[in-house]
Amino acid sequence: MTDKIQIAVRVRPFNDREQGEDNIIFMDGGKCSIKDPKSGGIKNFHFDKCIWSHDSAGRTLETNEHVFESLGKELLENVYAGYNASIFAYGQTGSGKSYSIEGYPPDSGLLQRICEAIFERKSQLESQDENNSVTVNVSYLEIYNEKLKDLLDPTEKQLKVFVTKKTGVSVRNLSTAYSDSYEDIVSLLADGKKLRIVASTNMNKTSSRSHAVFTLHYMEKSMKDGKKQIIRSKINIVDLAGSERQASTGATGQRLKEGSNINKSLTYLGVVIQKLGENCKGSKNFIPYRNSQLTHLLSESLGGNSKTIMIAALSPAALNYDETLSTLRFAQNVSVISTKTSANVD
Numbered sequence: 001m002t003d004k005i006q007i008a009v010r011v012r013p014f015n016d017r018e019q020g021e022d023n024i025i026f027m028d029g030g031k032c033s034i035k036d037p038k039s040g041g042i043k044n045f046h047f048d049k050c051i052w053s054h055d056s057a058g059r060t061l062e063t064n065e066h067v068f069e070s071l072g073k074e075l076l077e078n079v080y081a082g083y084n085a086s087i088f089a090y091g092q093t094g095s096g097k098s099y100s101i102e103g104y105p106p107d108s109g110l111l112q113r114i115c116e117a118i119f120e121r122k123s124q125l126e127s128q129d130e131n132n133s134v135t136v137n138v139s140y141l142e143i144y145n146e147k148l149k150d151l152l153d154p155t156e157k158q159l160k161v162f163v164t165k166k167t168g169v170s171v172r173n174l175s176t177a178y179s180d181s182y183e184d185i186v187s188l189l190a191d192g193k194k195l196r197i198v199a200s201t202n203m204n205k206t207s208s209r210s211h212a213v214f215t216l217h218y219m220e221k222s223m224k225d226g227k228k229q230i231i232r233s234k235i236n237i238v239d240l241a242g243s244e245r246q247a248s249t250g251a252t253g254q255r256l257k258e259g260s261n262i263n264k265s266l267t268y269l270g271v272v273i274q275k276l277g278e279n280c281k282g283s284k285n286f287i288p289y290r291n292s293q294l295t296h297l298l299s300e301s302l303g304g305n306s307k308t309i310m311i312a313a314l315s316p317a318a319l320n321y322d323e324t325l326s327t328l329r330f331a332q333n334v335s336v337i338s339t340k341t342s343a344n345v346d
């Protein structure tokens with residue numbers, strides 16, 4: 001079966017720096033339009049979901065609960081049916097990627113809500129029949145300057161992405177943590193976050209310059225029509241580094257070097273997406289997944305066995321027109337890609 005990568009664009013509210021700026025994003029059903037603040041020209045895009053989190057037009061704010069209802073629930077249905085699933089958030093620094101993925105208290109993000117729902121299912125299934133069981137193992141890593149770092153284990157070690165036909169993408173030496181409850185995940189995430197490298201740029205003081213990848217391995221054993229059934233699936237949740245071009249972040253020296261390496265992963269993400277898109281229209285491009293850590297790690301999510309969702313995070317303000325337009329174009333390129341999916345049920 002092939003599945004199109006689902007695209008959700010989400011516009012965040014104006015921030016303090018943008019007060020008094022014109023709104024340039026308009027959403028209507030699946031249509032998302034952007035207005036060029038100089039020429040007034042409008043460009044239209046069409047996506048699977050357009051999520052409005054900004055209230056200048058007097059609309060209802062769509063919170064992370066809405067995002068979970070509209071994206072997370074369907075993803076979980078797939079996971080419970082044995083499909084791998086991926087979500088990645090793309091956009092310039094400060095556009096709302098982490099808000100959607102991790103959330104900011106009290107509005108917890110997709111990652112937490114998905115984990116919470118999985119543990120609800122675990123206790124429900126396990127209380128129904130003593131032969132039922134759900135096992136959850138997680139890993140959490142960061143890609144920074146093309147280096148991988150285990151966020152669940154601070155000891156120095158060499159992590160390496162590798163791919164096998166049977167198990168897909170794995171990372172050698174990466175620790176996995178068995179998790180028995182949602183509280184386990186919350187504390188793992190909190191510990192992991194402390195290990196993340198956070199640096200400041202002009203765009204967002206606490207913005208992370210790294211890509212964070214959370215992976216959850218799900219295994220469900222249950223009785224189906226008197227027979228034992230085993231379902232295995234994997235969820236990848238990715239909070240990408242800011243997609244902004246070097247010039248607008250005011251970065252120099254070390255920051256600039258980091259920028260170019262971060263861009264190496266993001267640049268190859270763009271290349272891979274371009275080539276996959278052409279292949280979906282009949283070309284036979286070689287896909288250079290191995291050219292960056294990020295694309296190697298996401299090779300399954302982008303071109304393999306995974307039902308994938310991309311969240312394109314947008315600022316509503318005229319000031320960010322160039323970056324926002326580039327995010328919309330990137331999302332449009334992703335929207336033509338299909339992945340091949342098959343369920344893992346024994």
Ligand code: ADP
Nearest residue numbers: 012013053092093094095096097098099104207
């Ligand atoms: P990114 O991860 O893309 O750099 P963040 O998610 O950290 O950006 O968001 C930047 C700021 O905007 C944060 O202060 C966050 O609280 C706010 N924000 C982002 N998205 C939303 C939203 N949908 N609703 C309310 N505030 C948001």
Ligand code: MG
Nearest residue numbers: 097098207208
């Ligand atoms: Mg962030």
